Amino acid sequence: MAANSVLLDFSIEPARIIDELSRKDIVKVIKENIEKYFGNLKMIYDMLVNDGYLCILSDNTGVIFSLRFYNEGLITLNIEYFKKENQPQKISFESSRLLENTLVKDLSLLHGQSLPTLSRGPIIRFFQTSDERIIEYDIDKVLFDKHSEFQKIQIVHSKQLGNMLILDELQNIAEADLIYTETLMQRGKENYSGKEICILGGGDGALLYELLKENPKHVVMLEIDDLVMEACNKHMSSICGDVLEVRQRENYEIVIGDCMVWLEKYIKEGKKFDYVFGDLTDIPISDTPTGEIWDFIRKILESSFKVLKPTGKFMTHGNGASCPESLEMYEEQLKKLKPVVKFTRDTAFIPSFMENWIFYQVGLADQ
Amino acid sequence: MAANSVLLDFSIEPARIIDELSRKDIVKVIKENIEKYFGNLKMIYDMLVNDGYLCILSDNTGVIFSLRFYNEGLITLNIEYFKKENQPQKISFESSRLLENTLVKDLSLLHGQSLPTLSRGPIIRFFQTSDERIIEYDIDKVLFDKHSEFQKIQIVHSKQLGNMLILDELQNIAEADLIYTETLMQRGKENYSGKEICILGGGDGALLYELLKENPKHVVMLEIDDLVMEACNKHMSSICGDVLEVRQRENYEIVIGDCMVWLEKYIKEGKKFDYVFGDLTDIPISDTPTGEIWDFIRKILESSFKVLKPTGKFMTHGNGASCPESLEMYEEQLKKLKPVVKFTRDTAFIPSFMENWIFYQVGLADQ
Structure with missing residues (x-):
């Protein structure tokens, strides 16, 4: 079952909808055209709103039509109804495009658009x-x-x-996203054999599972959320194997806890890694690199370099290629980091994100 | 400018919304929670609908909230408002998710979902x-x-x-879709050098442009819509070069006309090609292979084999990999074709379709 929302948008010269007579005429034409698909409609409510006009129409089967005029020159039409699993749609995408085209033509509108039906269930x-x-x-x-x-x-x-x-x-992450893990770890470009590795986060287990195929000396994974691991162990085993089931073997260990606390502990102990992976939250999309999340990102970077060997690398995912501002902000943070670091980036199209994603590899500048 | 639609969905035990007192209680809780983000709301209209209940609320800035209860156990909330270019959103995706989560928790709902804001302009x-x-x-x-x-x-x-x-x-087709044309023509697998080729459709010019790079003897392209070619010539020249500008050279010719008429003419003349490309409409998504479009598809296939040399091939795009029924129906048509044909298929992820697409290569079975 689903509530189907069929949305249509139009643009129009503002004067034509601010004028009451002209607007009434437009409502009449829209109503008549909808009636070709739905039979007789009754207007059940209409009112002037701050920024325009709203009217609600209905057919006799429970389909509700919300028609809204925005004074700046937009008209939106929402057609909404209940649809059981095997019932046909009450209006197909083809018909809503036909309705849209007819309205644009009959009313000389500036533009029309039909959105594919939203099935809300x-x-x-x-x-x-x-x-x-x-x-x-x-x-x-x-x-x-x-x-x-x-x-x-x-x-x-x-x-x-x-x-x-x-x-x-x-x-x-999805089962189809091996490319995500391979780009994050730069498979084929980095040599993990005999190396000591720390994963911050990584609860889906995919990174740990793939790293273990490369003969590292030891991997420790610091994940705070046991329930994520439980869920992935049960339903994502094609990407994580049994590493979330058997959480410790001679070459790896999963620690349930706050990675910041563990990094502090490693710093005190003088423990050093060849690689630290930041597999935590994405870089936030924000106007300025301030706030809790950015503080967290900076703290993670600083602490990671305190537990990295001089030749070590910090590997992480950035954000979508369509968010250059957010990526630049992250790179600004990298540039301000002490000790001074250098970084490379790589891009991959991630199937489940349906977009290109950026990954960073950060090392000490003097290496 | 845009009309923003923020849509939230919930599911609930049907009994709780059919009962009037319980429903009123739910409306009250939803209203109070929305007010945390928008200030005081007034209810401007409510009514029982065939399949449930609808109420319209509004704040004092022109934001309209349509809250609908479907008796089968769904609640939908639409938050709609006008947004100028540089104005901030009145409710962010993060806030609508927060609102959703609070409602699910406070009202013990079965499920909640926030759709990313739809910007309708x-x-x-x-x-x-x-x-x-x-x-x-x-x-x-x-x-x-x-x-x-x-x-x-x-x-x-x-x-x-x-x-x-x-x-x-x-x-x-988009400028990023070279893979589309290359998979359609099976670049690297087919040898076009010295061959005679006929393109049915292909108005964007990309297939003609790419084929000409492979040294064919001659390509004729039969496209009915001159305006498509005019538009692509102006705005898509990175994929079509100047073939839509200079429509005839010694190795190709573009004919504006109905490809069926031209195929009939070629059949009468006894003209033969090494390759015919079906670069016309997609295979329709329908329950049965009947109707005008399927007749057209069958007719195209039959006529194409009448103008193909015995060793010739018919190359075409099918449909999305997510429509196996539609692809099967097409393959059924191929299997029924006289003369008997054999076919192969290839798949490619097409950037602008955001999905895997299937392409067919059809030849005579006895070759």
Whole structure:
């Protein structure tokens, strides 16, 4: 079952909708055209709003039409109705495009657009890209849906991408995303054989699983959220193998805890790594590099370099290629870091993000 | 400028919204929670609908909240307001997720979802995949927008994909889509040197342009819509070079006309080709292979084999990999074709479609 929302947009010269008579005429033409698809409509409510006019129409089967005029020159039409699993749509995308084209023509509008039908039901299907565009995924099942102390954790199944981990309604990793892990670790370009590695975060287990294939001496993974690991162990084993099931072997150990606390401990002990992976939160999209998250990002970078050998590297994911401002801000932080570092970046198209993603490799400048 | 639509969905046990007192309580809690973000709301209208209940609320700045209860157990909330170019959003995606999470918790709902904000304005940004999922593109400019006698033709600019040709509101080809043309023509697998080729459709010019790089003897392209070629010549020259500007040279010719008429003419004349490309409409998504479009597809296939040499091949695009039923139906048509044919298929991820696409190579079975 789903509530279907069919949305149409139009633009128009503002004068034509501010004038009451002209607007009434437009409403009449729109109503008549909708009636070709839905039969007789009745107007159930209308009112002037601060920035325009709103009217609500309905057919006799429970379809609600919300028609809104914005004085600056926009008209929006929402057609909304309930649809059971196997019922046909009450208006197809083809018909809504036809309705749109007829209205643009009959009313000499400046522009029209039909959005593909939004099917709003119990299965989460809509996510956004890093530049806040909506993407609908072909998700047909929810496999896991719980809140931990830290976040909302969901694992869903996509027909194209396999199982997908969703944290706080952001796509995290899917079974089709091997390229994500391989670009993060720069497979084929970095040599992990015999190395000591620390992963900050990484709860989906994919990075640990892939690193272990490269014969490192030891990997320690510091993950705060046990429930993420439990969920991924159950539903994402194609990307994490059994590393979240058997959490310690001679060449790795998973520690459940706050990575900052553990980094402090390593700094005190004088423990050193060849690689530290920042597999935590994304770089935030914000206007200035201030606030808690940016403080956290700086602190992570500083502490990581305190536990890295002079030849060591800090490897991390950045953000979408469509967010250059956010990436620049991150690079500004890198440039201000003490000790002085140099960095390279790599890009990969990540299937489950549906966009290009940037990854950073950071080392000491004097190496 | 844009009309912003922020959509939230919830599911709930049906009994809780059919019962009037319980429903009133839920409305009260939702209203109070929205007020944390928008200040005092007034209810401007409410009514029982066939399949549930609808109420309209508003704040004092023109934000309209449509809250709808569907008796089968869904609640939808639409928050809609006008936003000028540089104004901030009235509610961020983060806040709407927070609102959603609070409501799910406070009201013990079964599920909640926040859709990324839909920005509805004069620039067309929303298209659909072959399985009818909505995708928002990073389109920032409309370069061309006209109706021809045959279709609505738009060329828009996407930050990631370059210029994109849109026909009747379907993504057609973008500057980033070389892989589309290369998979259609099976570059590196087929040898076009010295061959005679016929393109049915292909108005964007990309296929002709790429084929000419492979030293064919002659290519004839049969395109019905001159306005598509005019638009692409102006705005898509990175994919079509100057072939739409200079429409005839010794090794190619573009004919403006109905490809069926020309195929009939070639059949009468006994003209034969090494390759025929079907670069026309996609295979339709329909329940049965009937209707005008399927008749057209069958007719194209039959006629093409009448103008192909015995060793010749018919090359075409199919549909999205997410539409196996539609692809199967097409393959059924191929299997019924006289003369008997054999076919291979290839798949490529097409950047501007944001999905995997299937391409067919069809030849005579006895070759």
